[in-house]
């Protein structure tokens with residue numbers, strides 16, 4: 023481990039700690055081919071994921087507000103312990119607005135989670151304030167890693183260190199950068215039931231073979247398979263989303279009207295983003311005292327015709 027607590031396999035990868043304009047640490051992960059990822063301690067949020075050609079794969083709004091306590095509009099905000107307004111907490115819970123810490127001594131993981139990867143271990147523990155609004159002691163450990171082939175993995179371990187059970191929801195609210203919303207399609211959600219946030223969370227069944235976009239979409243697909251694909255015809259590439267412990271998939275594009283009502287969204291920028299999240303929302307996860315939940319999201323790209 024280097025003095026920062028960020029870790030890498032020295033032979034193949036590099037990890038660097040920098041500060042953002044607010045003095046908050048950011049960790050830059052690099053692989054030997056030149057792919058990179060950048061993670062902020064604010065929110066434990068991945069803000070950038072680039073190919074070895076330097077091409078950004080995650081969307082960040084040109085009007086994103088980089089000043090805490092606002093979460094950054096883009097990258098991969100973590101919604102925890104609540105998704106959206108499905109509960110008594112603020113929208114998407116508090117984790118995305120908290121300062122996480124580097125975890126210098128994480129409990130061991132499988133060697134496959136480390137070897138050949140650049141990675142950093144982060145931890146979030148509740149503050150006194152958090153405990154007032156959500157009275158459950160937890161440890162949320164997050165490992166963000168970049169593999170030699172440029173895949174980005176977010177591995178979460180959430181432990182109940184309280185004396186009573188608690189339940190939570192979680193989503194990795196992944197803003198993919200796309201060529202144009204009218205050029206993409208999502209596969210892996212066909213025939214699934216979904217809850218439509220645009221219709222008071224009413225339940226519908228997906229009828230199409232693939233999902234394409236012509237207007238605002240704000241849905242939670244239920245119990246999907248562990249692989250979902252976002253095809254971008256114009257860029258001739260496909261994002262592969264592999265997930266474990268995350269049964270649901272959020273699909274969100276605000277379209278023109280809603281994005282115009284958001285102060286941190288640039289004009290027409292809704293065309294260049296699509297959120298497809300690995301999530302556990304409909305059935306919240308319950309942890310008994312001492313229990314731990316593990317969830318994994320792995321993102322990769324493959325060329326397509």
Ligand SMILES: O=P(O)(O)OC[C@H]1O[C@H](O)[C@H](O)[C@@H](O)[C@@H]1O
Nearest residue numbers: 106113114219240241272274297
């Ligand atoms: O603006 P935010 O709080 O970041 O939420 C952005 C979006 O997140 C999810 O996709 C919700 O389903 C949407 O209803 C919400 O608009």
